[in-house]
Amino acid sequence: MILDTRARRRKQSTNSTRIGTWWHIQKRLILSLIIAFVTFIVVLFIPAITSLTDVHLRIVLSPQWSFDLFGAILPAITGIVFFVMSLWILRFSVIRYGALFCVSVTSILVFTSVERYSFSNVAVIEPVQVMSFLMSIIVASIVFAGGSSSKKSKTGLIMKLKIAKRKYLLALLVMSSCFPLGSLFVDISVGNALSSFVGHYVGGAGLNDGIFISALISPLAITCITASIIVIQEFLKNEKKKL
Numbered sequence: 031m032i033l034d035t036r037a038r039r040r041k042q043s044t045n046s047t048r049i050g051t052w053w054h055i056q057k058r059l060i061l062s063l064i065i066a067f068v069t070f071i072v073v074l075f076i077p078a079i080t081s082l083t084d085v086h087l088r089i090v091l092s093p094q095w096s097f098d099l100f101g102a103i104l105p106a107i108t109g110i111v112f113f114v115m116s117l118w119i120l121r122f123s124v125i126r127y128g129a130l131f132c133v134s135v136t137s138i139l140v141f142t143s144v145e146r147y148s149f150s151n152v153a154v155i156e157p158v159q160v161m162s163f164l165m166s167i168i169v170a171s172i173v174f175a176g177g178s179s180s181k182k183s184k185t186g187l188i189m190k191l192k193i194a195k196r197k198y199l200l201a202l203l204v205m206s207s208c209f210p211l212g213s214l215f216v217d218i219s220v221g222n223a224l225s226s227f228v229g230h231y232v233g234g235a236g237l238n239d240g241i242f243i244s245a246l247i248s249p250l251a252i253t254c255i256t257a258s259i260i261v262i263q264e265f266l267k268n269e270k271k272k273l
Contacts, residue, residue, distance in 0.1 A: 059264040066257035069250045073163075076247050077156050086236035094229045101233025102217070105210040105245035112207035120200045126172060130204065133168060134212030137161050142216070142240075158213075158240050162251035165209050166201075170255045173201040198256045205252040210245035217241060 087099035097103050116122045141157035174197055217232050217240075233239045 056264075056268075059261060059268070062257040062260040062264065066254050066261060069254035069257070073159055073247045073250050073254065076250075077159065077243055080238050080243060080246070083237045086234070088231065088234075096229065096231045098231065098233035098236050098239065100236045101239030101242045102214060103233070105233070105241045106214055108245055109207040109211040109214070112203045113211065116200060116203040116207060120196075120203065122173075122200055122204060127204065127208065130165075130169060130172065130208050131212055134165055134208050135215055137164060138212055138216045139220070158243050159247065162209065162244065162247050163255065166205055166248075166251040166255040169205045169208065169252060170201050170259060173197050173204065174256075174259060194260070198253075201252050201256060202249055206245070206248045209248045210241060213241045213244045 085100060088096055089099060089103065090096040113127075117124060117127065138161060141161045214232070218230075233241050236242070
């Protein structure tokens with residue numbers, strides 16, 4: 031009877047150990063899947079949510095130029111701050127950032143001419159969402175492929191982070207500055223050329239403007255792509271263990 035009890039306890043302990051080991055191995059995979067799915071859904075619905083708002087605060091600089099606080103100025107400020115942080119604190123390459131900025135501007139010029147595709151009365155796929163995911167894939171690929179010199183970071187706290195977290199932080203800063211600033215550049219240059227005689231209102235749609243939305247969904251899109259990369263890495267790692 032005593033031996034049976036000991037054997038039962040040993041078996042229960044073994045089972046709990048296996049469950050704990052399985053959760054420890056699969057934890058990153060499961061959490062990354064959840065994060066990728068949630069951020070993907072949020073990015074899809076953000077334009078539909080912001081379309082319910084109609085908030086503007088126009089700041090007139092001259093008869094030819096005016097800027098919206100929400101649609102242009104706030105995204106510009108955050109984009110410049112993230113740009114400085116990515117280059118000065120995490121030491122991202124200026125050349126690589128310039129290349130990503132050019133890709134961002136080119137993709138915006140191409141996709142802004144694409145019509146909206148409505149799949150239902152609720153979800154609407156817009157060019158800004160497609161561009162955010164494409165840009166996130168490019169940014170994450172460059173950063174995770176070794177495009178980061180963040181080992182020379184000026185901040186000791188960042189140096190204590192693991193490499194994957196440090197690269198995610200760098201990709202987050204680069205994406206959150208490159209995409210909104212690229213949108214702002216296109217709005218100023220192309221919009222001014224089209225409305226040179228009547229004046230140009232940069233970010234005129236306020237909270238519903240493409241510049242503001244690009245700043246809003248950039249960190250979510252790069253988080254979704256980064257989580258997807260981690261999912262692939264964990265899956266490949268588990269497959270190697272099986273072999």
